[in-house]
Amino acid sequence: MRTHIISTGGTIEGLDYENLNQKQTTTVAIDDILSNARVALKYTIEKILNKDSRFINDDDRELIAEKIKSNDSDKILLTHGTITMVETAQFLGRLALNKTIVLTGAFILGTKKNTDAPFNLGFALSALQILEPGVYIAMNGTIFNWVNVKKNNQNNRFESI
Numbered sequence: 001m002r003t004h005i006i007s008t009g010g011t012i013e014g015l016d017y018e019n020l021n022q023k024q025t026t027t028v029a030i031d032d033i034l035s036n037a038r039v040a041l042k043y044t045i046e047k048i049l050n051k052d053s054r055f056i057n058d059d060d061r062e063l064i065a066e067k068i069k070s071n072d073s074d075k076i077l078l079t080h081g082t083i084t085m086v087e088t089a090q091f092l093g094r095l096a097l098n099k100t101i102v103l104t105g106a107f108i109l110g111t112k113k114n115t116d117a118p119f120n121l122g123f124a125l126s127a128l129q130i131l132e133p134g135v136y137i138a139m140n141g142t143i144f145n146w147v148n149v150k151k152n153n154q155n156n157r158f159e160s161i
């Protein structure tokens with residue numbers, strides 16, 4: 001089954017914000033990160049938003065849900081900023097869409113050499129191939145279920161609760 005990737009912005013795409021103001025405009029496409037990493041998996045990709053996740057609101061989450069529902073793939077990778085990733089996972093989890101949906105992002109700008117973006121994308125894509133339907137966050141080399149995940153803003157880690 002083909003994987004469908006939906007991208008929404010965030011640090012993974014190189015959006016650099018400080019105090020809610022954008023610092024620069026150099027970004028990177030998820031597609032380019034994946035082709036640099038020699039990913040051979042069959043996927044389609046659509047970029048639907050270009051936002052730091054602090055600006056993602058429930059209208060955006062409705063849009064994300066619509067895009068997931070209307071796509072014929074049952075395997076969805078959603079790239080998203082980390083700050084409100086848990087909120088979006090919870091929003092999607094409550095909709096019980098009966099697809100496997102994995103959210104990932106990055107802590108270090110996707111435009112930087114030392115970014116965690118390729119690792120997180122590869123990890124999330126692999127997880128997506130084997131997980132049961134549901135909503136998950138794949139970050140810090142760990143898979144979290146939407147029902148019991150929180151983000152620890154002190155150390156930039158996702159944790160189970």
Ligand SMILES: NC(=O)C[C@H](N)C(=O)O
Nearest residue numbers: 010011052053081082083
């Ligand atoms: N690491 C991140 O993705 C933080 C980011 N600024 C966001 O969109 O939430």
